[in-house]
Amino acid sequence: MSRHTLPARALAAAGTVAVLVAGLGACASAEDDKDPDHRTFAFQGDTLTIDADDSGLEIIAADGNASGKVEVTRWFQGSVAIGSDPEVTWNMDGDRLKLRTHCSGVVADCASKHRVEVPRGIAVKVKSDDGSVRAQGFRDALEIRTEDGSVRVSDSTGPLELHSDDGSLRADVSSRRVEASTENGSVRLDLRVVPDLVETRSDDGSVSVALPRGTYKVSAESDDGAVDVSVPRDDTSSHVVNARTQDGKVAVRTAN
Known part of the structure; x- marks a missing residue:
């Protein structure tokens, strides 16, 4: 038998699988x-x-x-x-x-x-292997870690910690302490109050931090991409922002 010839049972099984796949549709x-x-x-x-x-x-x-x-x-x-x-x-x-x-x-x-x-009154830690995560309304500490999936947080004021191995991170919050890091994906933070500390990093993706009017101690770096810092800077400020990426643009700006 030729090495390119399949047994009849294998062909029948392959045909059955093909029919089943086609039947599943969307x-x-x-x-x-x-x-x-x-x-x-x-x-x-x-x-x-x-x-x-x-x-x-x-x-x-x-x-x-x-x-x-x-x-x-x-x-x-x-x-x-x-x-x-x-x-x-x-x-x-x-x-x-x-x-x-x-x-x-x-x-x-x-x-x-x-x-x-x-x-209310309960801090939350999230561990997700595969799937997007959306969270809103937290006054207490919130920590989200996902291996594969995007993260979105809104309407929150408590300390925030976001990590993804493969996914973008977005936060529109009034938290005073924010940490956000992803290995593969962009990071965008829109902060509604002057933060005490912002730590954000992406291995492969852009980083954008929008801040209320104020003066900040800023460290912004990109190994391969433009860096744009347009907020007032003062190295003695108690409001610290660190934004880094290995590959992508970094922007630290005043929110509109």
Whole structure:
């Protein structure tokens, strides 16, 4: 038999997979789930860790939430044509909320999204393996780390720490301390109050920091790109801004 000739069973299997792939059509979208699941988790502690994989996250500091209760809404859409049925799980383990999506097989197409509503007065740490993260409304400390996904934070005043291995970072906040770093992606910070400290870095991407009118101690560097600092500078200022990238433009400017 020629080395280019496949056995009949292999050809049949390949044909079956091709038909199944064609039948799946467009990729799954969590937004197609019109009947999401909802669950309330009891929580006692000062810091909640949200540990998620393969899911988009929306995290909200909610005034209306009862003390000691974390509200979670889950959207899921997907199928596995050849392999085990997809499975989504959620549980609270001490101070850690674990959100898991299991979807694997020869032809697997799944998407999930979680919205987590956290009572005021609780700091939040987020660890996401794969998926975008959106957060808003935090007065307490917020730390977000993702291996693959963008991060967006808005309407927050507490200390902010953002890290992504592969994804852009955006923050439109009134935080006085902000740290933002990504290995691959741009960083954009729009600050509504004069910060005490801003530390931002990208290995591969532009960095933009917009600041209220004030005088700042600024360090701005790019190994391969333009550097534009247009805010008033004073090396004795207590308001420190460090902005660096290895490849891309750096801009530190006064907000409009």
